[in-house]
Amino acid sequence: MYTLDMSVDLVSFAKALADDTRQEIMAHLCCVWLNVGEIVAKLEGKVNQPTVSHHLKKLQEANLVLTRQDGREHYYTLNEDAIALCCGRLMLRFAPQRAERLIRVEDISTST
Amino acid sequence: MYTLDMSVDLVSFAKALADDTRQEIMAHLCCVWLNVGEIVAKLEGKVNQPTVSHHLKKLQEANLVLTRQDGREHYYTLNEDAIALCCGRLMLRFAPQRAERLIRVEDISTST
DNA sequence: TTGACACATTGATGAACATCAATGTATACT
DNA sequence: AGTATACATTGATGTTCATCAATGTGTCAA
Numbered sequence: 460m461y462t463l464d465m466s467v468d469l470v471s472f473a474k475a476l477a478d479d480t481r482q483e484i485m486a487h488l489c490c491v492w493l494n495v496g497e498i499v500a501k502l503e504g505k506v507n508q509p510t511v512s513h514h515l516k517k518l519q520e521a522n523l524v525l526t527r528q529d530g531r532e533h534y535y536t537l538n539e540d541a542i543a544l545c546c547g548r549l550m551l552r553f554a555p556q557r558a559e560r561l562i563r564v565e566d567i568s569t570s571t
Numbered sequence: 572m573y574t575l576d577m578s579v580d581l582v583s584f585a586k587a588l589a590d591d592t593r594q595e596i597m598a599h600l601c602c603v604w605l606n607v608g609e610i611v612a613k614l615e616g617k618v619n620q621p622t623v624s625h626h627l628k629k630l631q632e633a634n635l636v637l638t639r640q641d642g643r644e645h646y647y648t649l650n651e652d653a654i655a656l657c658c659g660r661l662m663l664r665f666a667p668q669r670a671e672r673l674i675r676v677e678d679i680s681t682s683t
Numbered sequence: 684t685t686g687a688c689a690c691a692t693t694g695a696t697g698a699a700c701a702t703c704a705a706t707g708t709a710t711a712c713t
Numbered sequence: 714a715g716t717a718t719a720c721a722t723t724g725a726t727g728t729t730c731a732t733c734a735a736t737g738t739g740t741c742a743a
Binding site: 469547 | 588589591597598602652654655658662666668
Binding site: 508509532 | 688689690691692693
């Protein structure tokens with residue numbers, strides 16, 4: 460059962476997702492831990508390291524990534540629980556008649 | 572079964588949601604048809620009519636609202652199908668290990 | 684401790700965007 | 714035809730934001 464205190468408001472969630480580079484980073488972080496250098500490499504010159512760090516900070520502020528430090532290297536991965544919660548709440552709020560057919564409503568808090 | 576041609580890419584979807592006023596308008600349009608004047612009234616002076624028209628245009632470009640004209644009045648409501656599709660695809664892409672427990676995967680296109 | 688490495692932070696710059704007053708356009712009424 | 718209504722569009726303005734070069738901070742290795 461998800462509770463509100465681990466949540467993120469839906470505007471912040473949308474803002475965190477509202478950038479092409481950030482979604483590309485997120486796709487690379489799905490189900491795997493990568494450090495910053497590896498992420499920069501995956502982006503193949505599209506952006507530089509400070510830009511990646513900037514986006515990682517934004518994602519962290521939105522609670523969409525988990526962090527682990529190992530020596531000098533900082534590893535990131537997606538916070539699937541938070542993402543699934545936000546997606547579920549988005550659907551409940553803006554597509555409630557579809558949501559009731561698609562998702563396990565009892566697992567998502569319905570309070571605003 | 573949803574198909575890709577009615578879809579919206581997930582960055583555009585997020586950008587459409589990435590504004591406080593727009594989400595407030597969307598909340599008012601959930602499961603009900605309202606014309607522009609009624610939406611302006613619901614916002615209680617927060618923004619003016621041109622701003623509401625601007626946001627409605629953005630939502631329409633993102634395919635998140637349906638439109639109907641009746642005389643001089645233009646009515647809007649949420650496009651729940653498109654919203655549910657985008658939420659489902661977001662979950663499949665960024666929280667796949669949660670999505671497989673929560674949603675009817677067979678109803679959502681998995682192609683990129 | 685000195686040098687190299689991994690990453691974060693700062694400051695500057697240009698682009699995207701929300702907002703509104705003013706105006707345009709289409710519809711309805713008389 | 715003429716006026717009023719409902720909404721869209723335009724142009725201007727201030728803000729938010731993505732990006733990068735330069736620099737700072739912490740960690741490892743010799």
